[in-house]
Amino acid sequence: MIIIIGFEELHAFIQYIQLEKNYSVHTVQEYEKDIKQFLSFLNNEGVTDLNEVEYIHARLYVTRLYDEKLARTSISRKISSIRSYYKFLHKEYNVRDDAFQSLFHPKREKKLPHFFYEEEMVQLFEENKGTDSLSVRNIAILELLYATGIRVSELTSIELRHIDSSYGVVRVMGKGRKERYVPVGDFALAAIDDYLLNSRPKLMKKTSHTFLFVNSRGEHLTTDGVRYILNQMLKKASMNSTIYPHMLRHTFATHLLNNGADLRSVQELLGHSSLSSTQIYTHVTKEHLRKTYMNAHPRA
Missing domain, CATH: 1.10.443.10 (Intergrase catalytic core)
Structure with missing residues (x-):
């Protein structure tokens, strides 16, 4: 599926976290994957401008993630990735970044880590x-x-x-x-x-x-x-x-x-x-x- 909006900006963001933030290869890959999924969602919803994204789009996207039975930690990570992307967009392209700001992270599931005796x-x-x-x-x-x-x-x-x-x-x-x-x-x-x-x-x-x-x-x-x-x-x-x-x-x-x-x-x-x-x-x-x-x- 062709992503219409945000692709060029995403490329600039990836360069930013690679070169200036010095994030690891794995972290960069996760950010890119999360944001591409969100941009694909916007494309399917008919959103053609990053400035058009509102809270209702963010809320709907998170609801879709829950429908996919993703773990709360995965959903929380995706929200953080998109927030970081929009913070970058606001700073570099003057894009509105309020859509995800009021969105709460899901409460983390209290799973005790497995270990060997x-x-x-x-x-x-x-x-x-x-x-x-x-x-x-x-x-x-x-x-x-x-x-x-x-x-x-x-x-x-x-x-x-x-x-x-x-x-x-x-x-x-x-x-x-x-x-x-x-x-x-x-x-x-x-x-x-x-x-x-x-x-x-x-x-x-x-x-x-x-x-x-x-x-x-x-x-x-x-x-x-x-x-x-x-x-x-x-x-x-x-x-x-x-x-x-x-x-x-x-x-x-x-x-x-x-x-x-x-x-x-x-x-x-x-x-x-x-x-x-x-x-x-x-x-x-x-x-x-x-x-x-x-x-x-x-x-x-």
């Missing part, structure tokens, strides 16, 4: 041990994700020079291109050393680059590649669960809090800009304490 992590590590190149690499990936709580996108962007074994830290580039240093435990450092000594050189073959983790052909390992590896490790451990990379991030935070870490420290380690993003894990730890009490107290 400590004994499950032990099982995952034990069942995936091996001396072949891929097994050594996979353990290094699992150890680093669990030891640091970093995002998979942060993991795949790590270069050799970003690992400092002497200080036990790794430099990662987080959301909004924010750089932070995260401590790495001895188990993860040992696994990385093993990988660098006995696995990576064999996998690299005739390729040459500085990224830490590589695939079976020696090429830069992608986020999809990491997801595939983790799922294969889960199957190998015969664990009746579904794994997604963020589960290890959730596990990292939950285990720290369960073992006495303070919320501010966990926030800094995760690279969260606000404490509210980290506070979801307090609900997980409270639930953990409740279950422990119910299982342990003789009169519970």
Whole structure:
């Protein structure tokens, strides 16, 4: 379907968030997708001028999103994308931006993050041990994700020079291109050393680059590649669960809090800009304490 209005302005907006705001590739793609969908909706509604968009159009669009059974978080993200676009339009093209300003974000569904229990992590590590190149690499990936709580996108962007074994830290580039240093435990450092000594050189073959983790052909390992590896490790451990990379991030935070870490420290380690993003894990730890009490107290 041909989008009649907003296409040129969208191109300018995408350049703006890429070059001036320095948003990640993934974030830019999400913004572009959200706004294109909205422009397509306007086209279908017969709106031919961005200045013609009113609150009723915004309300109708959000209603359509609910009809499509989208998650509230997805709807909220789309509203934010369109608001940012209209803020840019108002500044650069003097387009009215009031249509979405009075639109409320849907209340976020209170879903507790899924995580692995400590004994499950032990099982995952034990069942995936091996001396072949891929097994050594996979353990290094699992150890680093669990030891640091970093995002998979942060993991795949790590270069050799970003690992400092002497200080036990790794430099990662987080959301909004924010750089932070995260401590790495001895188990993860040992696994990385093993990988660098006995696995990576064999996998690299005739390729040459500085990224830490590589695939079976020696090429830069992608986020999809990491997801595939983790799922294969889960199957190998015969664990009746579904794994997604963020589960290890959730596990990292939950285990720290369960073992006495303070919320501010966990926030800094995760690279969260606000404490509210980290506070979801307090609900997980409270639930953990409740279950422990119910299982342990003789009169519970």
